[in-house]
Amino acid sequence: MNSLGVIVEYNPFHKGHLYHLKKAKEKTNPTHIIAVMSGNFVQRGEPSLINKFARTKMALNNGIDLVVELPFVYSIQDAGGFANGSVGTLARMGKINNLVFGSESNNLELLDEIAEIIYSKPASYNSKLKKYLKEGISYPNARKKALLDILKKQEAKEIIESSNDILGIEYLVHLKKYKSDISPNTIKRIGSKYNEKNLQTEISSATAIREAIYKDGLDDLNDFVPQKTLSILESEITSKRGPINIKDLEKIVFYKLYSLTREELEEYHGVIEGLSKRFLDASKKTNNIYELIDNVKTKRFTRTRIKRTLLNILFEIKKVDVKMINKYGPQYIRVLGFNNNGQEFLSKIKKDIKIPIITTVSKYQNIKKRIDEDMLSHSKYKVNSEVMNYIFKKDILASNIYASLYNKRSKDYLETMDFNNSVIKY
Incomplete structure (x- = not known):
């Protein structure tokens, strides 16, 4: 068995993702492809365009064998927290041989050199980092300056300012953290920049595709997304389960802000x-969420960072909580969908995996009860019940709030999304 892991959002799945999968297959010749995918909220600090089950269908329709969910509490963190959850999930599944990710530089050697400095924290790096922090520079910028002082390479500057490379570095850092033997590899990113808002080349950014959908619906998208993606988008929009955006959170976000004191706000992560x-x-x-974000942001605190912080406030994710979940890492594997090949992979890892695999959400309490009663003390599971329960409850809450954003009070709205949807079998 030669398995390939990919870390994705597919918000929505487009031709750039198809290109990534094609090149990843060429590099690794995998027998199984496993995707760790963000759920109903994504790393840019927004709800996803359509829900995680529809996006799972997109993935399975376009070549993924198994889709597992990146827990909500990791999916809305910065690059380090996002990588902790996604790489941790792949590492704890076991039997993942390769990880392939997109990169602006496509320079795996230099990416790994930077990652090693961040992970091992040599004295020279630490002293420079402390120096810049004492000068009042923010931690991310202090880290950049310290790295550049040590590396003294022009290409390093470009790398630590490029979005995919920044994330790639964190993947490599966390492969080291989890002492994983997964082999990393990169694919040169092509097409539009990730935050380009206009449809340009055939491989346009997910941002541009979402903007086009919000503005004009699904008109003229044939050149930019696979036909199977388009069909799923049509079904979700016709059923009034999308498109969802951050504007739909406006009322509950403002309610939350109105109900908190400054001291209470300061407990939340970010x-x-x-x-x-x-x-x-x-x-x-203002009572407009876009104006709110613009009024809060500064040169130091970007819109994306502000949006992630708003989600932490809305979902009551505190600094102490993030410290806890980042310390322990993912505590279970939540399966969203698979084909026959993916089902075969699951059967192969069940014997040795150290954390629970959840395919039926309603059975979660049985798993937790067995762990709480220490019935698994002589078995394979090595989890922290408190951390597992915290992560799981936030996943369920995220799905409930997401479903409340739908455009009509349908069965999808009234019933809990995670209990109302079974694993997608393709």
Whole structure:
């Protein structure tokens, strides 16, 4: 068996993703392809365009064998937290041989050199990092400066300012953290930049495709997404389960901000250095979420960072919680869908996996009960029951809130999404 792991959002699945899969297959010749995919909320700090089950169908229709969910609490973190959850999931599944990710530089050697510095923290790096932090520079920028001082390479500067390379570095850091023997590889990113808002080349960004859908529906998308993706998008939009965007969260976000004091806000992950005051002041000046984000953001705190922080506030994710879940890592494998090949892979890993595999959400309480009663103390599972329960409850809450954003009160709205949808079998 030669398995390939990919870390994805497929928001939505487009021709750039198809290109990535084709090249990844050429590089690794896999027998099984496993995707760790963000659920109903994504790393840019927004709800996904359509729900995770529809996006799972897209993945299975376009060559993925098994889709597992990146827990919500990791999917809305910065690059480091996102990588902790996604790489941790692949590492703890076992029997994953390769990880292939997109990269602007396509320079795996230099990416790994940077990752090793971040992971091992040599004295020279630590001293420079402390120096810049004492000067009042933010941690991300202090880290960049310290790395450049050590590496003294122009290409390194370009790498640590490129979105896919930044994420790739974190994947490599966390492969080291989990002491994983997964082999990493890169694919040169082509087409539009990830944040390009206009449809341009055939391989246009997911951002541009979403913007086109919000503005004009599905008109003229044939050149930019596979036909199977288009069919699923049509079904979801016709059923009024999409398209969803951050605007749909507006009322509950403002309600949450109105109900909190500055001191309470400061407990939430991402709320640092005066952001609590900026949030409260901005919420008094507008009831428009886009204006709120624009009024809070600064050169140091980007729109994406502000949006992620808003989700932490909305879902009551505190600094102490993030410290806990990042320390312990993923505590279960939540299966969203598979084909026959993916089912075969699951059967192969069940014997040796150290964390539970959840295929039926309603059986979660039975798993937790057995762990709580220490009935698995002589078995294979090595999890922290408190951490597992925290992560699982946030996943369910995220699905419930997402379903409440649908455009009509249908069965999908009234019933819990995670209990109302079974594993997708393709």
